[in-house]
Amino acid sequence: MRMIFVNLPVKDLEATKRFYTGLGFELNPQFTSDQSAAVVIEENIIFMMLTHDHFSQFLKGGIADVSKDKEALICLSAADRAEVDGFLQKALANGGSEWMPAQDHGFMYGVSFQDPDGHVLEVMWMDPAAVEQGAHMEIEVA
Known part of the structure; x- marks a missing residue:
């Protein structure tokens, strides 16, 4: 392992x-x-x-000064949408801050927040059926 x-x-x-x-x-x-x-x-x-x-x-x-720049985006998977939202609520209640707006693409849903030092954590859920079917999405970058 x-x-x-x-x-x-x-x-x-x-x-x-x-x-x-x-x-x-x-x-x-x-x-x-x-x-x-x-x-x-x-x-x-x-x-x-x-x-x-x-x-x-x-x-x-x-x-790196993560208050200005980001060195990484660390993404954790979640079992469902409720767990995604639960992570965000816990993060905000324990000294974290929101980073980007929630992303809802139907088959995929995620949130992102910063820990007290500014490291970005993303938590996302993907519909297992969509993954099996090979769902693909284009991400627009502003």
């Missing part, structure tokens, strides 16, 4: 831990310290949230 570790720099580790546990994710205490938090998204998907000092130890160059 492969695992995915998404490493992200954070300014306030305690606020980050409150935000992600507020979304319903658990922390792996084995890899959580005063400089990092291992947020378990799924068994094989872990967000490693690292303080700026700790994150800098793994870099050449500086840390």
Whole structure:
């Protein structure tokens, strides 16, 4: 089994831990310290949230300022539309902010928000029948 570790720099580790546990994710205490938090998204998907000092130890160059630019759009799947909306409600209640308007394409529905540091998370649902039929959509970029 492969695992995915998404490493992200954070300014306030305690606020980050409150935000992600507020979304319903658990922390792996084995890899959580005063400089990092291992947020378990799924068994094989872990967000490693690292303080700026700790994150800098793994870099050449500086840390991106996500208040101005985005380094990534991280998208998580959801079981249904209600779960999508639930993620947005939890995000806003736990220190997150809306990023883009909801996208409703009928067979696909998603929302996006920023965590307290400005990292963008998208949550989307796709109709399994549409996926089986090979649904395709064109995304318009403004």
